[in-house]
Amino acid sequence: MIVHETLARYSDWAFESAFAVLTLAMVLLVAEYATYRADRVAERELVPAGAPAGGTPAGSQVPGRIDAPPTRTMSERLGNMGRALVVVVAALMVASIVLRGLATERFPLGNMYEFVAMACTAAVLFGLVALRKPSYRIMWVYLLVPVLILMFLAATVLYADAAPVVPALRSFWLPIHVTIISVGSGIFLVSGVASMLFLLRIRFPKDAEGSGAFGRIAQRLPDAQTLDRLAYRTTIIGFPLFGAGIILGAIWAEAAWGRFWGWDPKETVSFITWVVYAAYLHARATSGWRNTRAAWINVAGFVAMLFNLFIINMVVSGLHSYAGLT
Known part of the structure; x- marks a missing residue:
């Protein structure tokens, strides 16, 4: 080649x-x-379509008057x-x-x-x-x-x-399995950031007194419900992708190594990560777990994904320790 x-x-x-x-x-x-x-x-989001920046409905504008377009702030x-x-x-x-x-x-x-x-x-x-x-x-x-x-x-x-x-990766399964896993990991990154910001927003609600630097940072974030909704909807997209990647990896393993599953460190931690995200989705739909508890589970899933990417690939030896991964 x-x-x-x-x-x-x-x-x-x-x-x-x-x-x-x-x-x-x-x-x-x-x-x-x-x-x-x-x-x-x-x-800006509350101003109806066709209305000027001040919020006056379009039908109440003075005839013949040209309203100036809304000015944008430096921010x-x-x-x-x-x-x-x-x-x-x-x-x-x-x-x-x-x-x-x-x-x-x-x-x-x-x-x-x-x-x-x-x-x-x-x-x-x-x-x-x-x-x-x-x-x-x-x-x-x-x-x-x-x-x-x-x-x-x-x-x-x-x-x-x-x-x-290396020869082990010369398979048509490479673009299928690894692409799905990498895309799912990228989506989980967005979900993990949203949950961490949600926890920060819950810790420092709007107009919190004496909250210090972290509180001032949190005040600029969307409200907690918006952040929680974003994390949940994002995980719903990443979860089936990551699960499909694991299943397709097992099919590739059977073709390459003669077995679907062998509890290799990479396989094991990938499965644990998927289970953690499944627990997050279940907790998010369970009364009493929907707020901070579910968010912490989502953050744990994000940490497990990073652990799988760096520690398992670079420190632990296994069947996946090839192609520059160690």
């Missing part, structure tokens, strides 16, 4: 450019967060610029993945660098859909923090040169 060095170099440049642009977007979004006013966003302008850059980041990350695949003439999910790149891309793309409402947009600054950290680790500690994969 031939490796096209030029395409591989372009892929690395696209990934590095995505990291640089995401850093700039993070600066703009932090500036937006520092000057954000949740009450102004709420006012909104900074946020819009930051989110526009996030779209550029998504395009660069997709380009990096595609170029990596063309460079190696295989599906670009053969090592941890490529897996993390795919998961981060899924998180950013899903965030563009899930956080499109004005009341959610302020959460971008929190979603991008773990994405930036993961991208930094992928480009440094986890980086692997473009190369053919």
Whole structure:
């Protein structure tokens, strides 16, 4: 199998450019967060269609008078610029993945660098859909923090040169199984961030007295019910994807190793992670567990997913310890 060095170099440049642009977007979004006013966003969402910013119905406008368009605050302008850059980041990350695949003439999910790149891309793309409402947009600054950290680790500690994969990964199951798992992991990242912000919002409710720096940070977040709803709806999407990935991995294991399940460390922790998320969905639907208890279970699932990605792949030996994973 031939490796096209030029395409591989372009892929690395696209990934590095995505990291640089995401850093700039993070600066703009932090500036937006520092000057954000949740009450102004709420006012905008309550204004009916066709009405001016002051809330006067369109039918009561004075004939012949031209109402000035609503002005945007500096916070909104900074946020819009930051989110526009996030779209550029998504395009660069997709380009990096595609170029990596063309460079190696295989599906670009053969090592941890490529897996993390795919998961981060899924998180950013899903965030563009899930956080499109004005009341959610302020959460971008929190979603991008773990994405930036993961991208930094992928480009440094986890980086692997473009190369053919080991024989164990030369299967049509690779793009099916690993793509579903990586996309599910990216979606769970959004869900985990939402639950952590929910717990912060519950700890520091609106207009809390003497709450300090964390309280001032929490005041700019959406209300607790909105955050809890986002975490739940996101998990509903990621849960069946992750479960399907585990099942397809078992089918691949039977074809490659002659058994569906062997309690390999990677298999075991993946199953535990799936069970934790199943427990979260059950707790979320159970009276008495819907609030903080369910959110903590969701956070535990997110931690288990990170443990499976880093500790199991890089520290523990098993049948999945190949292709640059250790």
